[in-house]
Amino acid sequence: MRTLRRTIAAVLFAAVAATAVTTPATAGTPPAGRGSLVSATPLATYDSPARVRDLLSAGGFADPITRYGVSLQRLVYRTIDPQGRPAVASGLLVLPLSTARHLRTVSFAHGTSVYRGDAPSVGEDTFLTGPAISFASAGFAAVAPDYLGLGSGTGPHPWMDVRSETSASLDLLRAARVFTARQGTGLDREVYASGFSQGASAALGLARALQEGADPWFRIAAVAPVSGAYAMRRVEIPAVFTPEVQPRLAAAYMAYLLTSYDRLHDIYRDPAEVFMPAYVGIGDLFDAGHPGPEVLAGVPDTVDELLTDGGKALLRQPNDRFAAALREADSVCEWAPRVPVRLYFSPGDEQAVTGNTVACRQSFATHGVRVPPVDVGVDTSYSGMVHEGSELLAVSQIVRWFAGL
Template sequence: MSVLCCGLLLGGPVVAGAAAAPSAHTRTGQESHGRGTPVSAEKLYTLDSAQAVAAELRGAGFDDGAVRHGVVAYRLVYRTVDPEGRPTTASGLLVLPLHSERRLRAVSFTHGTGVHKNDSPSMSRGSFVSAPVIAHASAGAAGVAPDYLGMGKGPGPHPWMDIDSETTASLDMLRAARTFAPRTGHVLERPVQVTGFSQGASAALALGRALRAGEDRWFRLGALAPVSGAYDFGGTELSALLAGRLDAKSGVLYAAYTLVAFNRLHHVYEQPGEVFRAPYDGTVEALFDGAHTGEQLMRGTPATLGELLTPRGRELLAHPTGPLAAALRTTDAVCTDWTPRTPARLYLATGDEQAATANTTRCRKALLRNGADVPVVDVGPVDYHGSRHLGSNVAATADIVRWFRQLREK
């Protein structure tokens, strides 16, 4: 689905005070597959003045108060690895400020859920998924945003909520941006300011964890500000979804995407009819092929979970076992098995209809147990296209742009 349809979001043992060990996939080394090597770079557009950027941001519904520069935007296609560690390519958006310092701090923004390949930063100008990147660049940073595997110009289906591949795609996009930046007269500094929304909030925490663990020779974590994530996806989020505490249609879409996406990687069910009721058992998997729009997904799914799920499908989400449970443990570890040692904040909106705010509460408590007292910032009741969840990204972006700029200027 388009993020404008439903917002789509999304977000082990505790090792206090420790950085996480590299995962099996990210441990594959950058050099082994030329990871982070640019394959192509395409200039997408130039907003040649602060006034032009301000108009672009306002048109997308975002704050323009921190704009200082015009910007130039590029789509990078780069080498990375798939969930099995095999070579593949991905794309992403790099936005640079005009008439700025030669040395730039990178801000990595990881976006919320979309189902069509175009629901990604490098494919959507002046949109909900690209506006935060433009906003950070216009404030004097290098805005870096992976499209994720299977999105944008990437081949194959998107491995939704697969933390390992979100991390490798994000880290390799940073590497590609660093390699490309000198062609524009810039170099990227070592510290990276990391943020992300919804699905991208979990991805941001995972990228921060990788940078903290030294998984890149150059970049290190400079600051962290995820927004409205489902950090305890397998517990808090799925429980709230099944209990009807979240928006009903969003719950249908997330339940469907969870089963389809996790089945692709982890063999959760044999036949769709085991988990989806007719007629959706014959149609729902195709809706998540990257070629269907959010509107098509909305029309092609029912209004309630009872119409979508079989008893077996509901039981799998309520009490995950086997490969699904193991995969969800990895997804849900983004707050529990590491400690940020840099400035960090967690953003949310009270009344979020898609990401239960208890996810953020649990994340903060887990980080505190590990020795990091990370404050929670409630951005208040800001709606975007009728969604408090989407509104949290708009409101938080304005605050994070200013906060990150203050940190850079210290």
């Protein structure tokens, strides 16, 4: 496990409900400067399809489709925080080196990170940048939000916060439209949304927001989430008390979940009620300022070693504030998409267990929508984990679907 991002780049949960950020399509312009561009920084250029193919293949991405070279930019832009106050965030924009003056757009949301340096616009790992590069090399304009508190953002990351993950994704689309217009390139109204792990729920949340008219320009075209934890209360939390979830990662995820939600929703009075004495201060590790290996070193081997009986009870029987927050997170499959949706997964995922995909399908079915699952197979060569391998296997399949190949 070379970084916590690769293993915690994982699961759960971004949950990006649209209700918190929806504005009527008749509004005409984004509200109060949201999506305005603060800065754009060139990062890298891969000037031929062959160079892109070499990069993606070396990063473990299966069967990449490379038609164009690509250029990478870091965009810093204005958005809002979980309380709706003005904030600044960053994200990655990747453009094809083509002569096209009008581009379809893909938003790809990354998996769980604990360290602000493990974000698409600042990280050097192709696991972070590869999805956006893959879509751009196929001819799309591709954006990858860092989320609040990661990348060039400040403060702790509000992990799994519906409002900020949706608004950060939407406002990056707006900033990308501003940037590309200055380059003489227009972005299509239609947006294709995808994401891995935490970003799987984020993609569904962005799709719902766009369908409900959150932006006067952009519309959702299709959605392809990969290996998400779409049912935290019903599926993922119960699974961390079983061998289904790798025990050390189960402890890390639950520490992140509880400390993040307490910051946002005040779900317990005192950490000592929830965490064992040796881990009462574990929330300090999840401030986005500690690299993944340092965080992993501070996490116990099991949930039982991490939590008091009260902490376990809080997960199994959430109090009112915690339950409301979990309902919001689990709502990403509780709507009726009017566009195609496919749920990509790897069987035997030891982080976002497969029951999440089953539950998401069932939720969509109750809303009258049949959503097919796509088994991408299993690849553990990258990190030794099924979970991370699902991104590497799924991305090219999604590129082909979005491109109509």
